[in-house]
Amino acid sequence: MTVAAPPATTTLDVANVTMRFGGVVAVDDVTFSARTGEVLGVMGPNGAGKTTLFNVISGVQRPTAGEVSLRGVRLTGRSVEDVASCGVTRTFQTPVMFWGLTVRESVEVALSAREFGGTYPPAPQRELAPCGLGTRGRRAAQAALRERAAAILDAAGIGAMADRSTESLAFGEERLLELARALAVEPTVLLLDEPLSGLNPDEVEAVIASIRSARAAGVAVLLVEHAVGELLAVADRVVVLDHGRMIAEGSPTQVAADPVVVDAYIGDELE
Amino acid sequence: MIASLWQYVLSGVVDGAIFALVAAGFVLIYQVTGLINFAQGEFAMIGAMTAASLATAGMPILPAAGLAMLAAAVVGALFYLLAIRPARAATGVTLIFITLGLDVALRGLALFVWGTNPLSLGAFSSGNAIQLFGGALPPQAMWVLGSDVIVFAALYLFFRHTYAGTAVRAAVANPPIASTFGIPLRTFAFWSFVVAAAIGGLGGVMIAPITSATYDMGLTLGLAGFVAAVLGGLDSLPGALVGGFVLGIVEHVAGGLWSTGWEQGVGFLILVLVLVLRPQGLLGRAARRA
Numbered sequence: 063m064t065v066a067a068p069p070a071t072t073t074l075d076v077a078n079v080t081m082r083f084g085g086v087v088a089v090d091d092v093t094f095s096a097r098t099g100e101v102l103g104v105m106g107p108n109g110a111g112k113t114t115l116f117n118v119i120s121g122v123q124r125p126t127a128g129e130v131s132l133r134g135v136r137l138t139g140r141s142v143e144d145v146a147s148c149g150v151t152r153t154f155q156t157p158v159m160f161w162g163l164t165v166r167e168s169v170e171v172a173l174s175a176r177e178f179g180g181t182y183p184p185a186p187q188r189e190l191a192p193c194g195l196g197t198r199g200r201r202a203a204q205a206a207l208r209e210r211a212a213a214i215l216d217a218a219g220i221g222a223m224a225d226r227s228t229e230s231l232a233f234g235e236e237r238l239l240e241l242a243r244a245l246a247v248e249p250t251v252l253l254l255d256e257p258l259s260g261l262n263p264d265e266v267e268a269v270i271a272s273i274r275s276a277r278a279a280g281v282a283v284l285l286v287e288h289a290v291g292e293l294l295a296v297a298d299r300v301v302v303l304d305h306g307r308m309i310a311e312g313s314p315t316q317v318a319a320d321p322v323v324v325d326a327y328i329g330d331e332l333e
Numbered sequence: 334m335i336a337s338l339w340q341y342v343l344s345g346v347v348d349g350a351i352f353a354l355v356a357a358g359f360v361l362i363y364q365v366t367g368l369i370n371f372a373q374g375e376f377a378m379i380g381a382m383t384a385a386s387l388a389t390a391g392m393p394i395l396p397a398a399g400l401a402m403l404a405a406a407v408v409g410a411l412f413y414l415l416a417i418r419p420a421r422a423a424t425g426v427t428l429i430f431i432t433l434g435l436d437v438a439l440r441g442l443a444l445f446v447w448g449t450n451p452l453s454l455g456a457f458s459s460g461n462a463i464q465l466f467g468g469a470l471p472p473q474a475m476w477v478l479g480s481d482v483i484v485f486a487a488l489y490l491f492f493r494h495t496y497a498g499t500a501v502r503a504a505v506a507n508p509p510i511a512s513t514f515g516i517p518l519r520t521f522a523f524w525s526f527v528v529a530a531a532i533g534g535l536g537g538v539m540i541a542p543i544t545s546a547t548y549d550m551g552l553t554l555g556l557a558g559f560v561a562a563v564l565g566g567l568d569s570l571p572g573a574l575v576g577g578f579v580l581g582i583v584e585h586v587a588g589g590l591w592s593t594g595w596e597q598g599v600g601f602l603i604l605v606l607v608l609v610l611r612p613q614g615l616l617g618r619a620a621r622r623a
Contacts, residue, residue: 120513143512146514152513160503160506162618167499167502168503172514
């Protein structure tokens with residue numbers, strides 16, 4: 063598959079970000095940008111600072127130095143909720159579920175959060191009528207929301223399990239649901255932390271299809287993944303971290319051929 | 334003997350329905366905020382005293398009951414905004430002590446406003462006692478049971494058939510993640526206090542024609558509601574209903590068969606047994622995997 067060149071529009075800027083924990087430097091003066099409609103792979107061995115970097119971008123941790131901005135708006139210093147409301151959504155190494163809800167409800171709640179005060183930027187392709195108790199508009203809005211949830215679940219390959227409770231899902235199914243739920247809010251930036259780990263080949267294919275679909279919809283996808291082959295296949299560009307420092311940036315082909323990267327990471331992974 | 338036992342059960346059902354309303358308030362606040370509000374019984378007291386005062390002043394009972402619920406809801410709102418929300422960063426134990434302090438404060442305020450004399454509130458409807466398989470229920474019992482049906486049905490419909498209800502359940506399941514989806518946790522916490530207070534107020538209004546209203550009735554009702562909530566499962570609204578009825582019936586049967594002094598003792602004994610054998614309560618869920 064040929065990958066179209068990413069548009070030049072910069073969505074997310076990570077500028078000189080450093081994160082120290084006491085004497086340990088988890089992220090060391092990292093600078094890069096992610097663009098609209100591209101998959102940016104973030105590679106590196108364990109302890110390279112990838113998840114810490116995601117925590118800084120999503121507002122979980124405030125960096126010791128540097129800043130993160132989204133379309134020119136500074137995210138650093140904002141709460142997790144504020145960063146999310148600006149359009150940054152993430153998944154986790156271990157999927158996080160809303161126990162007690164069904165699969166369908168998990169996606170519907172993400173879709174409908176805006177109705178209860180959520181501040182996600184309106185998505186032009188998703189027009190929900192305002193809710194009013196018992197009105198025809200409300201019923202139409204509910205029907206539209208339900209249809210949208212069904213479409214998202216179908217696209218994620220878990221439409222058949224819509225009425226199952228989240229507790230009944232296998233690990234791979236949880237991953238698919240977590241990704242579907244994240245995509246439901248139509249984020250500007252999507253942070254995926256090892257979304258392929260623990261999946262069977264069919265599930266890997268479904269996740270990769272969802273990532274490509276998000277890219278096509280204009281989402282900037284940041285992808286941390288230890289499955290180097292899959293990451294290089296799906297990413298448009300790659301940044302490589304090692305001991306918190308960014309040691310390489312470029313196309314998958316450039317990065318895969320970079321002797322520094324091969325020495326620090328890829329060589330070991332492919333052996 | 335059997336006839337007496339049946340009558341105790343019927344009386345227990347009426348009290349149990351009140352306990353269930355108070356327990357619903359405990360569960361609602363616990364589910365949404367993770368906090369046990371030990372002042373829940375005082376919302377019932379405020380409902381009962383307000384309704385009795387208004388009715389004594391000449392207001393028809395139903396509008397008085399509505400205003401009493403509203404008064405309890407306003408106190409619930411102030412309770413959250415002035416005491417709980419500013420201290421939201423405090424530990425759970427600190428917040429529990431805040432609710433205990435407010436429980437005492439509200440009771441003291443009621444003593445100041447209404448004094449120690451009981452206030453009476455007429456039954457919502459007149460008529461003869463309702464005969465049921467040889468036992469008798471006062472006409473007020475129908476209002477009490479009807480209130481339970483309406484409140485629990487409304488809560489069920491809200492949580493299971495509205496997106497706001499689903500959002501609350503998501504917030505209960507995982508608050509940090511729910512907040513990243515734009516689910517407004519603080520707004521839900523505020524409304525949980527308002528609704529719990531209104532439901533508690535309704536419980537007080539409903540029991541006032543049976544027991545009369547006193548400034549300190551909240552302590553007993555609060556304890557009973559707490560026991561019922563834990564008995565049924567602190568995270569389960571159906572559990573609050575079942576816990577309320579079980580507690581009401583057990584107390585009345587024990588009190589009738591042995592002595593009224595046994596009523597609360599047996600209720601607490603049942604609570605201890607349930608906590609030992611099924612710590613999550615009768616209908617509560619065991620701790621979920623992380």
